Amino acid sequence: MPAILAAYIVGGEFLVRRLPDKNRPQVRPWIWVGPALILVAGFLLLPALGTIVQSFENNAGSWVGFNNYASQFSDFPSGGAWVAIRNNVIFWLIFYTVFTLVFGLILAVLFDRVRYESIVKSLIFMPMAISSVALGIIWIFMFQYSTPGEPQVGTLNAIITFFHHDPVVWLQDQWPSDKFNVLNNLALIGAATWGITGFAMVILSAALKGIPGELLEAARVDGAGEITVFRRVIFPLMMPTIVVVGTTLVIFALKAFDVVYVMTGGNYNTDVLAFRMYEQLYTAGNNGHASAVAVILLVAVIPVLIFNLRQFRAVEARR
CATH class of the missing domain: 1.10.3720.10 (MetI-like)
Incomplete structure (x- = not known):
């Protein structure tokens, strides 16, 4: 993992330095926060989307629409x-x-x-x-x-x-x-x-x-x-x-x-x-x-x- 991160940072800096000077300040922060964003997407965003999809299904995985929500407000x-x-x-x-x-x-x-x-x-x-x-x-x-x-x-x-x-x-x-x-x-x-x-x-x-x-x-x-x-x-x-x-x-x-x-x-x-x-x-x-x-x-x-x-x-x- 440290080797992968090191390669990512070196590669990212290499790409940033090939950009025009005016674009470097906008791109460099995204290179550094990229790994964190990937982790957030993997551990927070994707499970949240999966939960939203599952809220429209029953235990068998069949689509039931808003029935699960209707049962909560009955x-x-x-x-x-x-x-x-x-x-x-x-x-x-x-x-x-x-x-x-x-x-x-x-x-x-x-x-x-x-x-x-x-x-x-x-x-x-x-x-x-x-x-x-x-x-x-x-x-x-x-x-x-x-x-x-x-x-x-x-x-x-x-x-x-x-x-x-x-x-x-x-x-x-x-x-x-x-x-x-x-x-x-x-x-x-x-x-x-x-x-x-x-x-x-x-x-x-x-x-x-x-x-x-x-x-x-x-x-x-x-x-x-x-x-x-x-x-x-x-x-x-x-x-x-x-x-x-x-x-x-x-x-x-x-x-x-x-x-x-x-x-x-x-x-x-x-x-x-x-x-x-x-x-x-x-x-x-x-x-x-x-x-x-x-x-x-x-x-x-x-x-x-x-x-x-x-x-x-x-x-x-x-x-």
Whole structure:
């Protein structure tokens, strides 16, 4: 392999040098990124195209048109993939993204330029080093339920029973109803938010430190309080970075899988699209249905990804 790469580079440079001088700057980058593009095409693009084709076929390889997609949108609102779509859009897309952004921004501002800043931020970032499976197991213990009157092993139930409240079955309780269960979905989102807030905090903290101190001091000299400084100076200047972090979190939300798989297994109406794809493939053994869900997920993620890349380029252009 090293010999092949060396031959490719030498041959590419030889061809570039035979081109007119004005064309060399445009061609040379493509020579260098060529191997990477080939790998991307081989390991990402071709499987994606194969999945799209398979989404129109049954397990026997026969063409079934849009039947696999129609089955995912049948029996509104509680059948097919509707529960997973509802959970992804309403709970994960909105609450997970907003909670993580808000907590990350608050922590970035509160611990900016304070004593022991690096230690505190390292502790907050530490859950990022934990695998999603381990994170889910930790929070299973946090949410653990015992019947009333017995010692509560779960931390949250131990706290609420201390204040003479009945313990809560956090991961199974479908309050307020099984048609629109909020409690257990928010419990999952709370666990996932705990694991990812450090990521948002670090990125937003870097953006905050990029704001010139002279602007902040000038605002304070003009009589602005800390809240006004944040609203009028810090927040507007951080907005491009906030948008990039927010769209990244949207992608994470649409791909949510690990926490749901470990903590509830998609039961009690906590299903999400990625977990439904897994179930259709490995539990039901239906390749066509699983591919259809994968394509739905891909179609949902691609616009956000394109927007995120454009925002990232806009942020880089301003620097």
